[in-house]
Amino acid sequence: MELQLKIIGILLSILAFIHIGFPKYFNWKIELKSMSLINQQMMTVHTFFIALVVFLIGLLCLTSANELIETNLGKKISFGLGVFWLIRLVFQLFIYSPKLWKGKKFETVMHIVFTIFWIYMSILFTMIYFQ
Known part of the structure; x- marks a missing residue:
């Protein structure tokens, strides 16, 4: 089980960093222009925080797998x-x-x-x- 959590930790960390490419891949420079400023910034901010939470869950799995299983x-x-x-x-x-x-x-x-x-x-x- 511990190995499985470490694998998940690695995969989630990778997924978090993939979020960096979202604005370019999804063409946000053009796509978000039709949105209000608040909606544009919410997309950017929420994407950042989703990536951060995914990374932190990955980090938790990598550094505390035993504690997640045993406590x-x-x-x-x-x-x-x-x-x-x-x-x-x-x-x-x-x-x-x-x-x-x-x-x-x-x-x-x-x-x-x-x-x-x-x-x-x-x-x-x-x-x-x-x-």
């Missing part, structure tokens, strides 16, 4: 993370429109990869709580 507080934190990633999975499957990925090779692959990743984390963190 009561760690188990409670793990359960919370399991619920968090389960809700993220629900959004992946039922909130994002399939129009965003269906018929597009790269987007379909990313949809599948992230669906599997959210399932993996939901199960692992929840299992830690119940073991």
Whole structure:
């Protein structure tokens, strides 16, 4: 289980740093121009804080895997993370429109990869709580 948490820690850290490329990849310079200043800045600020939280969860998994598994507080934190990633999975499957990925090779692959990743984390963190 500890190794699994360290793998998740590495993957989440990578995911956090991928957020740096979001403005360019999603063409925010053009796409956000039609939005009000508050909405433009909310997109930027929220993306930063999402990346920060994802990185910190990754760091927690890398540096405190044993504590997450062995302590009561760690188990409670793990359960919370399991619920968090389960809700993220629900959004992946039922909130994002399939129009965003269906018929597009790269987007379909990313949809599948992230669906599997959210399932993996939901199960692992929840299992830690119940073991």
